[in-house]
Amino acid sequence: MNILWTVNLIPRNAASALSIKSDVLGGWVEAMAARLKSIEGVRLAIACKSDDGLNFSLEKDGVLYRAIPYGRGVDLQKLIAVCERLVEEFRPDIIHIEGTEFLHARAMHQVAKARGIPAVVSMQGILNGQYVYQCGLLPIDDMLFSFDPAAVFAALTLHFRKTRWYAPRMKPERELIESAEYVLGRTTWDRAHTYALNPNATYYGCARILRPAFYEAQWDICSMERHSLYVGNSYYALKGFHFLVEALPQLIREYPDIRVYVAGHRPFGEQRSFVKKGYGVYLKKRIEALGVADHIIFTGTLTAEDVAKRLSKMNAYVLTSVAENSPNTLGEAMMVGTPCISSYVGGAPDMASDGKEALFYRSNDPSLLAWCVKRIFDDDALAVKLSENARARARETHNAENNARTLYDVYLDILQS
Secondary structure (H helix, E strand, O other), rough: OOOEEEOOOOOOHHHHHHOOOOOOOOOHHHHEEEEEEOOOOEEEEEEEEOOOOOOEEEEEEEEEEEEEEEEOOOOOHHHHHHHHHHHHOOOOOOEEEOOOOOOHHHHHHHHHHHHOOOOEEEEEOHHHHHHHHHHOOOOHHHHHHOOOHHHHHHHHHHHHHHHHHHHHHHHHHHHHHHHOOEEOOOHHHHHHHHHOOOOOOOOEOOOOOOOOOOOOOOOOOOOOOEEEEEOOOOOHHHOOOOHHHHHHHHHHHHHHOOOEEEOOOOOOOOOOOHHHHHHHHHHHHHHHHHHHHHEEOOOEEEHHHHHHHOOOOOOOOEEEEOOOOOOHHHHHHHHHHOOOEEEEEOHHHOOOOEEOOOEOOOOOOOHHHHHHHHHHHHEEEEEEHHHHHHHHHHHOOOOOOHHHHHHHHHHHHHHHH
């Protein structure tokens, strides 16, 4: 079976061979590819969205990697021409389109339809389902009329990013989902949103495979850092980190040694594009106003091994997002066994049960978030129970062999139908 994927990044294997910086996201691409290509009869090629017009063609570890260059003046017709060449070269039996938010996904789908090649469209985040949450549930109206320059700037740039940068990407996504015959998802949330756009599509479910480091690490209450929290992302308002910032004064009052480790660089004080600066400005102002800066540590870029090691030492992991599909960071923390706290959003409730494998809270309720943190900090028995249950659930959800076989069976079913 010849399988052609399209993905929105250059996987680490290919980036390493090209001597370019690899993306810290998308590790599941390599993990699933490694398992899938080990199935007898499978030949796999991955077409990668490549920024700055970078073009490449290489083979690494038995997988073909080809570029879909995004240069100046790229448009749908140019991307269709690129996809035509890739399909002509590889002659796939089936095409798997990962993600719906970029133009090359639509281009590849059109080429597949024109050539009569079955194509399955895989859901990541669904822009049309996340649009209303792009400002992170912040009180934009209040901020605009606050007479605080930082708040006004943040509100304007957040609204600009939502309406002028994010909104135009929703139409191509709608058109792609509406025209898809086969959809691949993982959660009740993505199934509901794809059904709303295309009730006639055949829906398949398949969970992700995580990066190897998370299967090997294991949380241990005897070696954890007391009163420590780990957060996977604070770059965008959608990720809701500001609600944990609001909860910190309440937590510091009882746990003056609390530390919050946030993956990545600070979202402020760095060179970012204009439309991305607003949230950083707002976050910096709130952190200073609440006097919590000394309790927040931005870790910088972390490898999968770094993240797994840090999760194994944390008192708890917190998913702060106001919208998600199936957050990989939650799956990674559960696999390691870190006691998890999660906002009740998107597909997160499909990944864990409240009180059993995680503690859930409403995403914009800092007081309830603080209470969930307190429960874990104060109750080691609860922390151990959550850890053991989460690890067992994650090992089932993210079973590498089962998930690769499930995906292969999806391909077979589509080809047979």
